[in-house]
Amino acid sequence: MSGPFIYPVRDIVGHPGEMREFQSTTEVPEKWGEGLVSVPQGETLELAVRLESVHEGILVTADMATEYSGVCGRCLTDIVQPLEVEFQELFGYPGEEVTDFDVQDDHVDLENLVRDSIVLSLPFQPVCQPDCPGLDPATGERLTATAAPEIPIDERWAALKALTPDQDGEAPRRAVSDTEKS
Numbered sequence: 001m002s003g004p005f006i007y008p009v010r011d012i013v014g015h016p017g018e019m020r021e022f023q024s025t026t027e028v029p030e031k032w033g034e035g036l037v038s039v040p041q042g043e044t045l046e047l048a049v050r051l052e053s054v055h056e057g058i059l060v061t062a063d064m065a066t067e068y069s070g071v072c073g074r075c076l077t078d079i080v081q082p083l084e085v086e087f088q089e090l091f092g093y094p095g096e097e098v099t100d101f102d103v104q105d106d107h108v109d110l111e112n113l114v115r116d117s118i119v120l121s122l123p124f125q126p127v128c129q130p131d132c133p134g135l136d137p138a139t140g141e142r143l144t145a146t147a148a149p150e151i152p153i154d155e156r157w158a159a160l161k162a163l164t165p166d167q168d169g170e171a172p173r174r175a176v177s178d179t180e181k182s
């Protein structure tokens with residue numbers, strides 16, 4: 001049994017306190033995720049895995065880093081974003097503890113856990129930027145390319161605005177000039 005997600009545990013089984021660490025870079029074997037974004041087949045996946053022998057079995061801690069791609073849920077722009085995920089799971093010895101995962105013979109197979117951890121952490125509503133303005137409701141054009149548009153102010157409101165301190169605009173500008181002075 002071998003593969004990028006199969007880790008040998010023969011030498012630490014039954015030796016509580018023993019630990020092994022592995023670092024590897026592999027490729028995602030198939031497309032992971034079915035939503036607006038997914039991790040494509042062949043995408044680089046970095047894995048850092050720690051296997052600790054405990055009385056009940058093997059405690060597996062894994063850190064994963066990869067990239068997902070797809071489209072922004074608001075403006076449909078193509079996006080590629082880094083993704084870091086981790087999990088910790090106890091692989092029990094067969095027939096001893098009731099756990100979701102078992103040590104199999106001389107190894108643990110992490111593929112399902114790695115895949116599920118990554119798929120579950122993919123954003124359900126991915127955005128190209130936190131304040132993506134989406135599409136213009138009138139024209140269907142993307143509003144992303146230009147800076148967030150100024151909302152046109154009715155002249156009557158503009159007159160009122162001139163009389164009241166502008167909480168949104170003034171504060172940052174003042175902060176900038178203070179910094180420049182010092």
Ligand SMILES: [Zn+2]
Binds near residue numbers: 073077127
């Ligand atoms: Zn967007």
